[in-house]
Amino acid sequence: MKRSKSGLAAAIVGLSRPQKRAIILGVDMALAVLAYFVARPIFDMSGADAVFSIEGGLPLLLTVMVVGATSTILQIPSTQLKAYDAKNFGWIGGLAVITALVSWALHEIGTYSPPAGFFFVFGITFFVLSTSSRLVLLEMLFAIYRMRGTRSRVIIYGAGTTGIQLARALGAHERVEPVAFVDDNPALQRLTIAGLPVLRPADIETVVQDRKVKRVLLAMPSLSRAKLSQIARRLETLGLTVQVLPSFSQLVGEEPLVAKLKTLSPAKLMGRQTFDRRAEGVRNLRDKSVLVSGGGGSIGSELCRQVLGCRARRLVIFELSELALYETERALRPLADEAGVELVPVLGSVTEARLVRHVLQTYAIQVVFHAAAYKHVPIVECNPLVGLANNVLGTWTLARESHAAGAERFVLISSDKAVRPTNVMGASKRLAELVVQDLAARSTGTIFSMVRFGNVIGSSGSVIPLFKEQIAQGGPVTVTHRDVTRYFMSVEEAVSLVLVAGSFAAGGEVFVLDMGKPLRIWDIAARLILESDSTVKTADNPDGDIEIVETGLRPGEKLHEELMIGQAHISTQHEKIFCAREARLSEIEVASAIRALREALATGDEAAASAVASRWVEGYAAHRTGTRPAPAPVVAPAEAVMAEATDDDTGPLVVAPTPA
Incomplete structure (x- = not known):
């Protein structure tokens, strides 16, 4: 049984990108039908069985087809589950509005016409179901990754703004799982931030053993390089791999990602101008x-x-x-x-x-x-x-x-x-x-x-x-x-x-x-x-x-x-x-x-x-x-x-x- 679960998880993870898009598109089209039937009982509509007739069912079928076409045009199925944000949910809202309007127009043309309020409830219901499906699918995907044991557990050192952003980004990562924050600030210790506990540096060894952590991510780009090096050396003595999160200026190319000392010219170091006219006036070496x-x-x-x-x-x-x-x-x-x-x-x-x-x-x-x-x-x-x-x-x-x-x-x-x-x-x-x-x-x-x-x-x-x-x-x-x-x-x-x-x-x-x-x-x-x-x-x-x-x-x-x-x-x-x-x-x-x-x-x-x-x-x-x-x-x-x-x-x- 365990082996069959592992095989199913591997099969799901191994799906190609077109297959994944097709599944998301199919889910949205099915949710349009579900939203339609969820909205019907709210209204006391006559001709309730008309929807199962050819005249009543054709507008619903056409509405579902419009959902598929509009979703494909807006490239909604192409968005990765872990990448959803307010902008992507806005596109789903737009899809819901278009779906409701098209459904209303189709029913007006046909012989079966529900009340106008029905289409408003239908659009809202479709939006809630579609957005919720993304969250459910993402959690299912995380469960699959956990089932396969492929996520690497890490500790984030630094519970400031950068650390919080990193934790949120890694929360949707398929291979990295943050388990805790570590911070030197006593005011933050023992709090829960971004769903993770904030621990003391002295607690690292215990967490490493209990949660089988192998890596620590230093999320303190404002700290001096010397301080980062000292922290890194201390963590490496525990057998941990230490990685440093680059600062924004490093990411945009204004600073090198590898910490280097500034170039100090000999003239500046010695406090005088140097003679650097290479072999000036030397002629006795020519042809020698x-x-x-x-x-x-x-x-x-x-x-x-x-x-x-x-x-x-x-x-x-x-x-x-x-x-x-x-x-x-x-x-x-x-x-x-x-x-x-x-x-x-x-x-x-x-x-x-x-x-x-x-x-x-x-x-x-x-x-x-x-x-x-x-x-x-x-x-x-x-x-x-x-x-x-x-x-x-x-x-x-x-x-x-x-x-x-x-x-x-x-x-x-x-x-x-x-x-x-x-x-x-x-x-x-x-x-x-x-x-x-x-x-x-x-x-x-x-x-x-x-x-x-x-x-x-x-x-x-x-x-x-x-x-x-x-x-x-x-x-x-x-x-x-x-x-x-x-x-x-x-x-x-x-x-x-x-x-x-x-x-x-x-x-x-x-x-x-x-x-x-x-x-x-x-x-x-x-x-x-x-x-x-x-x-x-x-x-x-x-x-x-x-x-x-x-x-x-x-x-x-x-x-x-x-x-x-x-x-x-x-x-x-x-x-x-x-x-x-x-x-x-x-x-x-x-x-x-x-x-x-x-x-x-x-x-x-x-x-x-x-x-x-x-x-x-x-x-x-x-x-x-x-x-x-x-x-x-x-x-x-x-x-x-x-x-x-x-x-x-x-x-x-x-x-x-x-x-x-």
Whole structure:
């Protein structure tokens, strides 16, 4: 029996649209006959049996046919049951009036003519029966859906105007059944609105278990995105799927449906105008064969993009990450084809001496931009051996092989963290600078130079993308210290100045870019919160949307960064580029540092590696024992690095792509 009911329900639901229209039309025509006989007993009419004669029955038959024709012309059967409103009921009223008038005219023409009041009652009765039939059919349809168990039960979070409208709309939905409201307003709790109880947020778990609810619809479009995110995260912990009802402005296209932060321009964030004239005045790259190491990173990929704009002859993208290399090559390929530049992706590490040598010689590299480095301070702090191997020995290998291959220029992309560093990453970058300075002093052909600048806005691992992610999740936003400051620059501006600085380098310079005034990270976090249409939660504003939490400085993190080791610097031919005057190590000292570092890496001796940095890098002091857990030895990678860095490489040759 249950199976037959289920089959009947499936058959009814599976009716085609023409079949459903035919049923509604048949119901209206049958109700016209019923209304006719319901109205007759009200009047004491003579010739009551005349209706069953041909003369009396013909007007009724014609009236029923008029109902069918008029209803079809007005497209009344085409309206879905769940879509009926005052306008649709008005069309049924019009049908009832037309039916009554036509019936009166037909009876006047015939031999059987009831009183005029009969037709008024007939029209009213037909209207009531027709409109009531819609409600009855709709309830029958809901019963069928409930019988089939296909309606998904949901809770509506928010019993305001939007929530009430949503509940009414879903009340006629074939697949969604609202079971209750939830609202934070105590004045609305325990009331019944739109036929649904209004519950407290604390009651959600009980309702979910009792009514088998799987979804919650957030119907509070006026609430800030941060508050919505906080509520959504709390509901998701109960295993619920959370959906947000868009606001009216989103529905009409004035706001994106996906919550996004507003675009904050670098100039607005940094409080100054930025230099964004890409590689303006750079002519030394035209028709050159250029290599960019770390070409898949934030700075490296922008370097590649602007090098293409300088009309180089060939661009070699040297990258360790296969995914980053793939994404960068795919993005740059159309630009390279348009500019007529040969684009060569090379997968590998700058610590692989034989691969580096092969690439430099095969593609006759003339200009090298070295942007490959491990730069995330906490990660390098936990992996000092790998960080020093890549940043120091990788730079030494690439710079030495560039000189041996006869490259014209070598530009090292450095960091402000290299100035009196307090972390391994900064110490490794300063050692890399010292290596390049030493090669510059001894080079008779290749021009070596370094460009040092601060944080790049929006680069991978920087605070701004992290802040945006935290804000999108509803907070809190984490800042290591309330007073910590950093220099910021847009990636386009930084790369433009790198290319300009590299073009007029004479050899050995440490170029420092004008970064403007350092910015307080706490202020940046607050500004980004405000730009996301949220408010900052503070002691003075406890009802704010997102809180900024101070987590404490991480190991090796400085409160304020510097751009120059000393105060002495000279201007250059560009107003945003300065040249720092800094002491350098002698050839013997650099050789001693490299040898000691290679030995430490070969044995996996972290303490010995830190001692090298402490000895030769001004301002750096290795962390005391116990400040962080010592990582496991990395003997195998260190041995590979040492082997690849020797003059008589015996390892296997890694073959790079051959030029087209």
